[in-house]
Amino acid sequence: MALSCKNKLKFIDGSITKPSRDDQKCDVWERCNDLVISWIVRSVSPTIVHSVFWIDTTYGIWRDLKRRFSQQDLFRIAEIKWCECTTKCKCGKKIDELNEKTEKDKLSIFLIGLHDRYTGGRNQIMLMRPLPDVCDASL
Structure with a gap:
């Protein structure tokens, strides 16, 4: 719900992709991406953070967490x-x-x-x- 309220869901599902370096929107995209990454990092345990911290996009982190934790029990x-x-x-x-x-x-x-x-x-x-x-x- 927080991601939806802040209009950041598209970072999670990958529909907002990183613009090229020469695009004016690149800095804005990086700032928003970093913001969502910080929310995710603060929401998971430290051991999980260490395993995803090297991933540089919100979509990449979310995909990794989904793959890891969406297995059926x-x-x-x-x-x-x-x-x-x-x-x-x-x-x-x-x-x-x-x-x-x-x-x-x-x-x-x-x-x-x-x-x-x-x-x-x-x-x-x-x-x-x-x-x-x-x-x-x-x-």
Whole structure:
């Protein structure tokens, strides 16, 4: 919201690119880019700052952070989604897609419920691509 209020979102999504050195707007762009970088740097932990400080554009830093932290956590997704509802196809999606999604959710719920002594096996299963069916994982 702060970026939107300050009209700086386009630095994050890369739609405002750096003008050439001889362009009069280059100094203004650099000042705005540095401002947004300083906001990002103050918003993340010091260890993360050290890993992105060498990137000189807001867009570059944002892309790096997004790549690093936008990975899905299947365990957390299962905790959030789990309820007593049944999945019904009302939106026009193919039933196979819904079944595959449901199967992944079942696998996550199954793995979350395992005793702590199975942590190693659980982690190995979660790293598998493609993920196995819950029946295969329980063997």
